[in-house]
Amino acid sequence: MGGIARDGSGRLLMIRRARPPSAGTWSVPGGRVEPGEDDPAAVVREMREETGLEVAVGRLVGTVERPGPGGVVYEIHDYEVTxxxxxxxxxxxxxxxxxxTPGELRALPTAPGLLDALAGWDLL
Known part of the structure; x- marks a missing residue:
């Protein structure tokens, strides 16, 4: 799951991944849901861990599927956060x-499928 935050200027909060998958690329902050967590709790935790920010979780923006190691497919739920x-x-x-900004993001190396997903959700 991931958290999609926008500021008052319409900029998106992004992280550059330090580790696989997609190390070195820009993406939405997020990660795995830990045992005993629901999606909103995981979004709050991951946003704090990856960005230092405290957030309130809003609506589900969209879901994407991404391939993982060994043929696993991850289903990722991205939520609007404030x-x-x-x-x-x-x-x-x-x-x-x-x-x-959307223009800055388009000029950077991004995680596979990120720009298409954000555009499909009318966020670019």
């Missing part, structure tokens, strides 16, 4: 975290 506090910093498996 930043409620914290200080932006890269953490956990994020090498970098920043607010990007």
């Amino acid at each position: 930043v409620r506090g914290g200080e932006l910093r890269a953490g956990d498996d994020a090498a970098e975290a920043r607010w990007l």
Whole structure:
């Protein structure tokens, strides 16, 4: 699951992945749901770990499927989030975290399928 945050200028909060899969590419902050968590709790935890920000989780924006190792397919649920506090910093498996305009994001290396998904959800 992932968290999609926008600021007052319409920029999207993105992280540059530090580890596989897609190390070095830009993506929505997020990760795996841990045992005992539901999606919203996992989004709050992952956003805090990867960006230093505290968020409130909103509606489900969309779902994508991505291939994983050994033929596994991951189903990823991306949620709208609102930043409620914290200080932006890269953490956990994020090498970098920043607010990007759609134009800036299009000019960077992104995780496979990211731009298509965001465009399909009218976020670019």
